[in-house]
Amino acid sequence: MSDLLMEAHGLRKAYGRTEALRGVSFGLAAGERVAITGPSGSGKSTLLLSLAGILRPEAGEIRYAGSRLDDLSETARTRLRRREFGVVLQFGQLVPELTALQNVALPLMLERHDRTSADRLARGWLERLGASDVAAALPGELSGGEAQRVALARALVTSPRIVFADEPTGALDTVSGEALLVALHDAAKEAEAAVVVVTHDNRVAARADREIRLVDGMIA
Numbered sequence: 055m056s057d058l059l060m061e062a063h064g065l066r067k068a069y070g071r072t073e074a075l076r077g078v079s080f081g082l083a084a085g086e087r088v089a090i091t092g093p094s095g096s097g098k099s100t101l102l103l104s105l106a107g108i109l110r111p112e113a114g115e116i117r118y119a120g121s122r123l124d125d126l127s128e129t130a131r132t133r134l135r136r137r138e139f140g141v142v143l144q145f146g147q148l149v150p151e152l153t154a155l156q157n158v159a160l161p162l163m164l165e166r167h168d169r170t171s172a173d174r175l176a177r178g179w180l181e182r183l184g185a186s187d188v189a190a191a192l193p194g195e196l197s198g199g200e201a202q203r204v205a206l207a208r209a210l211v212t213s214p215r216i217v218f219a220d221e222p223t224g225a226l227d228t229v230s231g232e233a234l235l236v237a238l239h240d241a242a243k244e245a246e247a248a249v250v251v252v253t254h255d256n257r258v259a260a261r262a263d264r265e266i267r268l269v270d271g272m273i274a
């Protein structure tokens with residue numbers, strides 16, 4: 055029995071004739087921080103989305119805490135993702151009609167927390183990520199960097215076992231990007247959460263425990 059938190063073997067995924075993943079295997083220990091790097095189009099986002107249970111690969115298998123993840127129905131994967139994973143995608147993906155605070159509290163509300171405790175936790179995370187002052191703003195009123203912080207707060211609010219982040223510092227300048235990353239790593243460490251981050255940024259990769267590099271849909 056492996057003691058890895060997540061394991062993937064032989065993942066393949068194509069979009070039409072484009073083979074985005076061509077047999078990728080991956081292991082993640084509890085609390086480990088892994089950076090996925092590689093040139094544009096090498097399959098980084100596809101790998102992250104597959105591991106996070108958002109995309110279903112066409113071949114290969116993914117195990118989370120010993121059980122198959124890729125076999126689960128869409129509903130079961132969504133439920134598992136909500137409970138166990140935090141996900142930050144390239145464009146934040148905040149709900150436009152909800153304020154920043156409501157966006158951060160949303161995963162807790164979906165897990166039937168009461169509003170008072172959900173708001174309290176959400177405020178705590180906004181503060182921790184330096185975004186308290188935008189709590190009442192709508193996503194359309196936020197800068198790219200602010201939206202990224204709010205999205206990260208939303209990913210962390212449920213105390214996930216794994217945080218998956220796709221270019222989380224992409225919209226930020228160097229200093230804010232660095233601060234966001236330190237906050238992510240500190241929070242993950244404290245919560246003993248693992249982190250899988252897709253990045254073009256060497257400094258981000260250097261902060262990880264391990265880097266895996268993709269080239270043309272395979273680990274280089």
Ligand SMILES: Nc1ncnc2c1ncn2[C@@H]1O[C@H](COP(=O)(O)OP(=O)(O)OP(=O)(O)O)[C@@H](O)[C@H]1O
Nearest residue numbers: 069072073074092093094095096097098099100101
């Ligand atoms: N939804 C899609 N439909 C068609 N092709 C896609 C789709 N998503 C990705 N691809 C293609 O699959 C390949 C891998 O894409 P992916 O986004 O995983 O790479 P990436 O390494 O994350 O790229 P980037 O660094 O530019 O974000 C690319 O050739 C891309 O054009």
